[in-house]
Amino acid sequence: QKEVEQNSGPLSVPEGAIASLNCTYSDRGSQSFFWYRQYSGKSPELIMFIYSNGDKEDGRFTAQLNKASQYVSLLIRDSQPSDSATYLCALDRTDKLIFGTGTRLQVFP
Amino acid sequence: GAVVSQHPSWVICKSGTSVKIECRSLDFQATTMFWYRQFPKQSLMLMATSNEGSKATYEQGVEKDKFLINHASLTLSTLTVTSAHPEDSSFYICSAIRQSHGDEKLFFGSGTQLSVL
Numbered sequence: 001q002k003e004v005e006q007n008s009g010p011l012s013v014p015e016g017a018i019a020s021l022n023c024t025y026s027d028r029g030s031q032s033f034f035w036y037r038q039y040s041g042k043s044p045e046l047i048m049f050i051y052s053n054g055d056k057e058d059g060r061f062t063a064q065l066n067k068a069s070q071y072v073s074l075l076i077r078d079s080q081p082s083d084s085a086t087y088l089c090a091l092d093r094t095d096k097l098i099f100g101t102g103t104r105l106q107v108f109p
Numbered sequence: 110g111a112v113v114s115q116h117p118s119w120v121i122c123k124s125g126t127s128v129k130i131e132c133r134s135l136d137f138q139a140t141t142m143f144w145y146r147q148f149p150k151q152s153l154m155l156m157a158t159s160n161e162g163s164k165a166t167y168e169q170g171v172e173k174d175k176f177l178i179n180h181a182s183l184t185l186s187t188l189t190v191t192s193a194h195p196e197d198s199s200f201y202i203c204s205a206i207r208q209s210h211g212d213e214k215l216f217f218g219s220g221t222q223l224s225v226l
Contacts, residue, residue, distance in 0.1 A: 008150075043115075043202045043217040044153070088152060096143070097204075097215065101152040 003027060004100035006089055012106045019076040021103050023089030026070070032092035033072045035063060037085045038102065044088055048074070079107040112136070113205050115218025122193055123226055130188045130221045132203030138183035139205035144176075147200040147220075159186040193225045 005024045013019045021035075032051050036044035050056045050063040050072065062075040076083055086102040114133045122128050132142055140161045145153040157178055158166040165178035177189040186205075190197055203218040 041200075041220075041222070043220040045217070046215070096155055096158065097153075098155070099152040 002100075003093070003098050004089055004091055006087075006100035006103045008101055009104040010106045011103055012108060013079050015079060015081060015107055015109050017079050017107075019079045019083065019105055019107070021074040021076075021087050021089075021105065022071060023073065023100055024071045025089075025091055027091070027093070028067075028070060030091045030093065033063070033065060034090040034092070034097065035061075035072075035074045036088040036090060036099075037083075038088055039085045047087075076105075079105075081107050081109055083107050112207065112216040113203065113218045115203050115221055117221060118219055119222040119224070121224045121226065124194055125192055128190045128193055128223060130190075130201055130203070130223075132186045132188070132205065132218050134184045134205045134207070134216075137205075137207045137209070139186075139207065140183060142180060142186040142203055142205045144178065144186075144188050145202045145204070147202060153202060156188075161186075190223065193223070195225045198223055198225045 003026050034049045035047045037047050038044040048063045050065045053065050053067050056063045060077045064073045084107050086104045088102045089100040090097045116131045120128055142159040144156045146156050147153045155168050156171045159178045159180040161180045161183050167173045175191055180186040200220050200222050202220040204215050207214050
């Protein structure tokens, strides 16, 4: 079982809709979770991190963490075509980031 | 602006040659840097942790004699792919931890696309 699992997608949503990206992890002891956005051919950029159960909001982005169920999700409200990218979920394991394979999001006009 | 500078951004080389990739932290000292490799449509895979002044720590399955890492200063880590082969063609990304006022933040370089012919 992979440490971090994501559906590779693509996830297609219309402009203005809410995009929901999900990630599950296997190590119940994991504490810190990160969402990165990666455009094709570019390096990842941090969107959000979350440590505590519940929701964390930052602008159009909301990260949700449920440690009991071992999943973390990212909601993007009012999706824009510029949000089209691959979204990587990552967890912190002894100061190393372990990445999921990423979900490709396509926002169409 | 960029916090971590990675150079070159792309390189094409012949099979059997060696390629050096540089990763520099700008305006901060990084005792720890990380090197990742990403194949097309796959996730970033951690190759090694680069520690200033000491030997790098390699992940399982990564050949330390093939991927030479040197972290000779607090602002520079280099990855040398020795005797490169076509299967080494990949996107290589470095990252560095910036510590400031008790807070840690990870910054990525812009990545290096390596193509081995």
